[in-house]
Amino acid sequence: MNMRTNRDRLQKLLTEIAAFGGTDRGGVSRLALTDEDRDARDQLKRWFAEAGAEIKVDTIGNMFFILRGKQLHLPPVMTGSHCDSQPEGGRFDGILGIIAGLEIMYTLRDAGIQLERDLIVVNWTNEEGSRFTPGTTGSGYFAGKLDRDKMYALTDRNGLTLGDELERIGYKGQEDFDPRPMYANFEYHIEQGPVLEQRGIRIGVPKGIVCLRWYDIEVQGVPNHVGPTPMNARQDALYAFALMGKRIYELGLAADNVVASVGEVHPTPNSRNVIAGHVHFTIDIRGWNEQETDRVCQEVERSLIELAKEAGCEVAINKVWEVDRAPFDESLIALVHSTARDLGLTSLDMVSGASHDTIYINKDTPSAMIFVPSIGGRSHAEVECTSWEDCAAGADVLLGAVIKTGNSLNELPAIDRSLY
Amino acid sequence: MNMRTNRDRLQKLLTEIAAFGGTDRGGVSRLALTDEDRDARDQLKRWFAEAGAEIKVDTIGNMFFILRGKQLHLPPVMTGSHCDSQPEGGRFDGILGIIAGLEIMYTLRDAGIQLERDLIVVNWTNEEGSRFTPGTTGSGYFAGKLDRDKMYALTDRNGLTLGDELERIGYKGQEDFDPRPMYANFEYHIEQGPVLEQRGIRIGVPKGIVCLRWYDIEVQGVPNHVGPTPMNARQDALYAFALMGKRIYELGLAADNVVASVGEVHPTPNSRNVIAGHVHFTIDIRGWNEQETDRVCQEVERSLIELAKEAGCEVAINKVWEVDRAPFDESLIALVHSTARDLGLTSLDMVSGASHDTIYINKDTPSAMIFVPSIGGRSHAEVECTSWEDCAAGADVLLGAVIKTGNSLNELPAIDRSLY
Numbered sequence: 001m002n003m004r005t006n007r008d009r010l011q012k013l014l015t016e017i018a019a020f021g022g023t024d025r026g027g028v029s030r031l032a033l034t035d036e037d038r039d040a041r042d043q044l045k046r047w048f049a050e051a052g053a054e055i056k057v058d059t060i061g062n063m064f065f066i067l068r069g070k071q072l073h074l075p076p077v078m079t080g081s082h083c084d085s086q087p088e089g090g091r092f093d094g095i096l097g098i099i100a101g102l103e104i105m106y107t108l109r110d111a112g113i114q115l116e117r118d119l120i121v122v123n124w125t126n127e128e129g130s131r132f133t134p135g136t137t138g139s140g141y142f143a144g145k146l147d148r149d150k151m152y153a154l155t156d157r158n159g160l161t162l163g164d165e166l167e168r169i170g171y172k173g174q175e176d177f178d179p180r181p182m183y184a185n186f187e188y189h190i191e192q193g194p195v196l197e198q199r200g201i202r203i204g205v206p207k208g209i210v211c212l213r214w215y216d217i218e219v220q221g222v223p224n225h226v227g228p229t230p231m232n233a234r235q236d237a238l239y240a241f242a243l244m245g246k247r248i249y250e251l252g253l254a255a256d257n258v259v260a261s262v263g264e265v266h267p268t269p270n271s272r273n274v275i276a277g278h279v280h281f282t283i284d285i286r287g288w289n290e291q292e293t294d295r296v297c298q299e300v301e302r303s304l305i306e307l308a309k310e311a312g313c314e315v316a317i318n319k320v321w322e323v324d325r326a327p328f329d330e331s332l333i334a335l336v337h338s339t340a341r342d343l344g345l346t347s348l349d350m351v352s353g354a355s356h357d358t359i360y361i362n363k364d365t366p367s368a369m370i371f372v373p374s375i376g377g378r379s380h381a382e383v384e385c386t387s388w389e390d391c392a393a394g395a396d397v398l399l400g401a402v403i404k405t406g407n408s409l410n411e412l413p414a415i416d417r418s419l420y
Numbered sequence: 421m422n423m424r425t426n427r428d429r430l431q432k433l434l435t436e437i438a439a440f441g442g443t444d445r446g447g448v449s450r451l452a453l454t455d456e457d458r459d460a461r462d463q464l465k466r467w468f469a470e471a472g473a474e475i476k477v478d479t480i481g482n483m484f485f486i487l488r489g490k491q492l493h494l495p496p497v498m499t500g501s502h503c504d505s506q507p508e509g510g511r512f513d514g515i516l517g518i519i520a521g522l523e524i525m526y527t528l529r530d531a532g533i534q535l536e537r538d539l540i541v542v543n544w545t546n547e548e549g550s551r552f553t554p555g556t557t558g559s560g561y562f563a564g565k566l567d568r569d570k571m572y573a574l575t576d577r578n579g580l581t582l583g584d585e586l587e588r589i590g591y592k593g594q595e596d597f598d599p600r601p602m603y604a605n606f607e608y609h610i611e612q613g614p615v616l617e618q619r620g621i622r623i624g625v626p627k628g629i630v631c632l633r634w635y636d637i638e639v640q641g642v643p644n645h646v647g648p649t650p651m652n653a654r655q656d657a658l659y660a661f662a663l664m665g666k667r668i669y670e671l672g673l674a675a676d677n678v679v680a681s682v683g684e685v686h687p688t689p690n691s692r693n694v695i696a697g698h699v700h701f702t703i704d705i706r707g708w709n710e711q712e713t714d715r716v717c718q719e720v721e722r723s724l725i726e727l728a729k730e731a732g733c734e735v736a737i738n739k740v741w742e743v744d745r746a747p748f749d750e751s752l753i754a755l756v757h758s759t760a761r762d763l764g765l766t767s768l769d770m771v772s773g774a775s776h777d778t779i780y781i782n783k784d785t786p787s788a789m790i791f792v793p794s795i796g797g798r799s800h801a802e803v804e805c806t807s808w809e810d811c812a813a814g815a816d817v818l819l820g821a822v823i824k825t826g827n828s829l830n831e832l833p834a835i836d837r838s839l840y
Contacts, residue, residue: 192647192648193649195648214692223800223801225613225773226681226704226706226773227704227706227775228772228774228797228799229613229773230613230679231673231679231680233614233618236669238665238683238685239666242662242665242666242669243666245658245659245661245662246659249656249659253651261646261693262659262662263658263692263694263696266690267685270686271684272683273683274800275683284646286646352648353646354645377648380643380644380645
């Protein structure tokens with residue numbers, strides 16, 4: 001009981017893989033299907049082979065590393081994440097979940113343990129979506145939610161297609177691999193937010209992934225020369241935006257666990273001495289409670305109309321994307337909590353504000369995630385960091401969860417309600 | 421007394437010149453030193469020659485059309501403006517002042533009148549600055565405030581230089597022309613704001629051009645993934661901007677005849693699901709009263725620091741340009757008012773919120789401007805419009821002012837204080 005991973009080896013593996021696309025400032029630029037992604041994939045193949053895993057690559061480039069269990073007829077256990085990164089991204093986002101899976105295979109090999117069930121560590125293709133949009137391409141295709149030919153046809157900035165690039169780097173498999181039904185899926189990931197660090201807790205256990213609403217907003221004012229147009233005769237689309245940006249933030253702040261964000265603003269003509277005639281901007285609203293999230297959306301919509309009028313402008317409100325929340329499996333959530341507790345690690349019920357490949361896998365496989373603290377809450381940036389202690393703690397929890405599910409002959413483990 | 425211009429001919433001339441660079445939607449795209457600018461210049465040469473004017477082109481391409489007076493030793497009277505336009509600009513901005521000068525020469529010719537003084541109508545090169553920045557190039561060079569070689573070296577978006585383009589279109593003169601000292605200078609222009617129309621007044625008489633302060637502002641926050649970052653743990657540079665944009669507008673609105681405008685906003689990374697880590701934006705503050713303008717500047721600066729703190733961000737405030745106000749000549753202002761009154765036209769003391777070539781000429785020649793209403797206050801846009809009646813009314817006022825000064829053998833005419 002309470003087997004642990006090899007902390008020094010985990011650190012060494014994470015350090016070595018960070019060299020593929022490593023940047024001068026300690027980050028990683030390893031965009032999907034670039035040479036850097038290919039080199040990292042090649043390295044993963046060598047390491048997983050050494051750990052005794054079989055390797056399969058499907059037609060969208062997902063890599064499955066399979067450590068055979070004793071009873072091949074039992075549904076397998078899956079873990080993993082993605083090895084692509086944002087441009088000038090961090091060295092932990094995604095890859096931590098794959099390297100921890102690798103370290104677990106090494107640990108099992110060293111201890112001479114063969115699980116009852118197959119253990120599959122997966123590398124999902126193009127999670128980030130930075131080079132080819134949309135992201136979570138590999139897991140979305142695996143889940144039957146994304147069309148392969150459409151994904152092959154996605155182009156990057158230089159007009160290269162995802163299909164051609166998969167072929168070029170040698171990761172377009174001949175056939176698909178479908179291990180379903182699966183017994184359980186765990187994705188181990190950095191938190192990418194500040195909550196665990198602020199509360200001094202080692203392990204985060206998301207109840208699921210929040211729901212999401214995206215808006216495109218068009219504000220129409222009247223462009224005019226700034227000099228001769230008195231303040232009280234303006235229809236200034238940027239002033240309308242300022243009122244709206246302030247209000248959206250305040251509505252998010254006042255709500256119960258909802259975040260409301262403006263990320264993009266594009267004024268026209270965006271000229272120093274012309275009153276903006278038009279502003280396009282985006283809103284991203286997320287929350288665990290769908291009712292509370294939709295209440296905020298309604299208040300935002302009502303406010304935009306009121307504030308446009310206040311600024312003498314028109315507003316067009318377009319809701320462009322809507323994703324339901326994804327609640328994870330309660331028994332697996334409980335299992336992660338109890339595993340952390342057994343290892344002497346504090347754990348916290350939380351939600352994932354970011355999307356992950358598991359949002360797709362969760363659709364037909366009981367799933368849970370394991371979070372470890374992000375220093376300063378920073379992610380999608382070169383300064384992204386998680387302490388080696390925390391990396392190892394999360395890997396130990398993953399190992400415990402993998403052993404318990406991998407050796408379980410039951411249906412899913414019973415829920416320990418005392419942890420909620 | 422009360423001679424008037426020929427309204428039909430003025431309308432015909434304005435309509436014909438608007439064809440050079442005319443757009444489908446009734447506007448004009450006649451950027452400085454393009455083929456369209458050249459063709460309009462060529463047409464002006466033909467027309468002014470017909471009106472009996474001599475023509476001189478200086479080394480920066482300014483065109484001087486000179487109608488000789490009886491007494492060549494007397495300082496001349498100048499009027500004019502610019503024939504270049506904004507991209508997709510209007511058909512009155514600038515060119516109205518030149519065509520009205522042309523119409524005055526025709527009117528004088530038709531009436532067999534020769535003024536005592538020379539009358540010079542000028543077309544200043546590159547007022548708008550849309551193709552080559554900065555603008556008011558020709559008048560700035562004439563005033564000795566801009567260096568010719570630096571102006572020749574200005575490049576447009578395609579890397580073409582102002583000097584080469586002047587040469588290409590045949591308007592780089594061999595030598596400069598300096599008619600100073602001059603007796604008086606009048607620039608006749610559309611208002612480009614809504615004041616005259618709103619107040620139902622025919623003629624605007626600016627006391628001068630407002631003072632101006634330009635700022636570049638840098639707001640530094642912390643970029644983070646929008647999903648996992650709670651509202652109360654953000655340092656959102658766009659939220660800081662929203663607070664600032666709202667406050668700047670409010671400070672302008674509350675001030676006494678000051679305008680405070682934000683024209684440009686550039687967030688980074690400007691991505692839908694990333695909290696903005698940085699925002700660059702610009703502020704333009706103008707007013708007739710320099711003390712009140714500087715009080716607003718101080719309040720804006722104080723507010724930016726306060727609001728950056730409120731949003732958990734840092735702010736850097738850079739004042740990048742400062743122009744003193746340019747008060748026009750009081751006796752010429754009075755002359756314009758009295759001329760309008762004699763013609764039965766209402767006139768209004770106002771200020772010019774926009775800059776004009778006359779800001780430079782005013783430095784060593786007594787100057788005044790004549791404004792006519794802009795429908796809806798619109799300018800720098802294809803919808804820019806002034807009624808033919810108002811175009812003619814302004815030309816009549818200009819004619820009266822030109823005759824009075826052109827025939828005056830005094831120093832400057834006495835001020836009629838009753839008009840203030």
